[in-house]
Amino acid sequence: MRLYIKQQGKGCPIILLHGWGFNGDIWDDIARRLAQNWHVYQVDLPGHGRSTPCDVVMSNLTQLTQHLAQHLPKEAVWIGWSMGGLLAMAMARWHPTFVRALILVSTSPRFTTAENWPHAITPSVLQQFSQQLQTDIRGTLQRFLTLQVSNRAQLRLLKTFLKNTTLPHTTALTAGLQLLQNIDLRAEVAQIQCPSLLCLGGRDTLVPREVAESCKDCWPQLHTVCIKPAAHVPFLSHPDIFMRILEDFLGTTHPLEKTSPIK
Numbered sequence: 167m168r169l170y171i172k173q174q175g176k177g178c179p180i181i182l183l184h185g186w187g188f189n190g191d192i193w194d195d196i197a198r199r200l201a202q203n204w205h206v207y208q209v210d211l212p213g214h215g216r217s218t219p220c221d222v223v224m225s226n227l228t229q230l231t232q233h234l235a236q237h238l239p240k241e242a243v244w245i246g247w248s249m250g251g252l253l254a255m256a257m258a259r260w261h262p263t264f265v266r267a268l269i270l271v272s273t274s275p276r277f278t279t280a281e282n283w284p285h286a287i288t289p290s291v292l293q294q295f296s297q298q299l300q301t302d303i304r305g306t307l308q309r310f311l312t313l314q315v316s317n318r319a320q321l322r323l324l325k326t327f328l329k330n331t332t333l334p335h336t337t338a339l340t341a342g343l344q345l346l347q348n349i350d351l352r353a354e355v356a357q358i359q360c361p362s363l364l365c366l367g368g369r370d371t372l373v374p375r376e377v378a379e380s381c382k383d384c385w386p387q388l389h390t391v392c393i394k395p396a397a398h399v400p401f402l403s404h405p406d407i408f409m410r411i412l413e414d415f416l417g418t419t420h421p422l423e424k425t426s427p428i429k
Contacts, residue, residue: 167217186310238264
């Protein structure tokens with residue numbers, strides 16, 4: 167299995183993980199900005215973009231994090247959006263030497279509703295998407311896009327990206343939905359030791375802003391911030407605000423030496 171990783175820039179490593187239905191190119195604008203001071207790694211997860219599929223790896227969070235550890239550097243800052251944030255949390259918990267700091271974007275340790283976890287989507291929504299995938303991949307992805315944005319301009323932006331990119335393999339999409347349906351890291355995240363930030367969108371319907379307080383209950387060390395006018399993709403809809411948040415959290419716009427602190 168080949169894992170495609172686009173690299174640019176020099177300096178300390180920073181790793182970008184995409185969400186369900188997309189690939190590493192979704193980060194292109196932010197990656198170019200970061201590459202002025204960092205060595206940026208944009209990962210295409212298995213079966214997405216230019217990475218070859220591997221259903222066993224993609225559907226098993228433990229194996230997936232082990233696979234990422236084989237291809238990516240230690241002591242990196244990890245930025246994970248949506249499903250990618252779930253993977254970044256798992257990396258920080260199970261492979262702590264790889265994650266120096268964690269920036270989570272529109273994500274949650276549990277994506278579906280449960281007892282004492284109301285601020286999420288219902289399992290039936292993901293199940294419906296899984297069924298629709300079997301007959302209409304592009305249509306299913308387009309319907310999923312409508313849940314991620316708060317206005318037509320943002321929807322057009324995502325639809326343009328989807329139109330111009332390679333669609334993920336159906337099996338990879340199905341495996342990703344299984345991760346979103348089944349993974350619950352609430353009991354794990356309190357053990358994460360690295361500095362961690364959760365950035366949410368105030369108009370996000372997939373990961374509502376209220377999840378911040380729920381996360382703080384199980385992860386007291388977590389810092390949270392909300393971009394109020396943003397929905398599920400704040401780094402596309404509000405890139406300048408998003409970059410300021412990154413720079414403030416990391417403490418500087420310049421590459422960090424291994425001995426310097428991260429705020």
